[in-house]
Amino acid sequence: MDTQLLPDNFLTTQLKKVVNWSRRSSLWPMPFATACCGIELMATASSRYDLARFGAEAMRFSPRQSDLLIVAGRVTIKMMPVLQHIYQQMTEPKWVISMGACASTGGVFDAYATIQGIDQFLPVDVYVPGCPPRPETLIEGIMAIQRIIDEDGLPPKGKRRPLRVSVEPSYVPAPQPVPVTIGGRTF
Numbered sequence: 001m002d003t004q005l006l007p008d009n010f011l012t013t014q015l016k017k018v019v020n021w022s023r024r025s026s027l028w029p030m031p032f033a034t035a036c037c038g039i040e041l042m043a044t045a046s047s048r049y050d051l052a053r054f055g056a057e058a059m060r061f062s063p064r065q066s067d068l069l070i071v072a073g074r075v076t077i078k079m080m081p082v083l084q085h086i087y088q089q090m091t092e093p094k095w096v097i098s099m100g101a102c103a104s105t106g107g108v109f110d111a112y113a114t115i116q117g118i119d120q121f122l123p124v125d126v127y128v129p130g131c132p133p134r135p136e137t138l139i140e141g142i143m144a145i146q147r148i149i150d151e152d153g154l155p156p157k158g159k160r161r162p163l164r165v166s167v168e169p170s171y172v173p174a175p176q177p178v179p180v181t182i183g184g185r186t187f
């Protein structure tokens with residue numbers, strides 16, 4: 001620590017450390033919960049585990065107000081473009097937690113439709129292991145993000161891997177039915 005309390009009660013520190021301290025103490029998570037891990041995520045924010053102790057309880061459902069993406073649950077190929085858009089809309093600096101075996105590796109869903117690890121398409125900062133991870137494990141993951149912020153601060157330019165282009169959805173919605181008139185009545 002390069003902070004010190006001088007005899008005349010002045011506290012000196014670096015501006016960078018104050019900024020990082022405020023940033024790590026007010027994380028605003030963006031939950032992307034698609035499956036059972038999402039229940040553990042909700043439990044983490046409940047009074048029993050009290051995520052507010054770490055300043056990260058203000059879940060936001062708008063990516064523009066979030067700086068910590070928590071992907072909790074399996075992600076399919078069709079979801080990934082949506083998830084990438086959400087990530088791109090989040091404010092910088094931003095961090096990503098991959099929560100649980102499914103998000104990190106596809107888990108037991110070794111199927112063509114399930115992404116076998118979201119880090120193929122998103123820059124993941126912390127992996128939270130388990131199926132499901134307990135709330136304590138997620139809290140440890142959030143503390144790991146706080147340590148990254150403490151040590152690194154802003155992600156240096158060029159450190160983050162660029163997003164890989166995900167498979168665009170191939171589903172084309174069927175055309176809406178056209179009204180027909182039969183015997184003077186429109187259906």
Ligand code: SF4
Binds near residue numbers: 035038073100101133
């Ligand atoms: S890791 Fe386990 S608990 Fe989490 S979404 Fe997958 S199956 Fe559910």
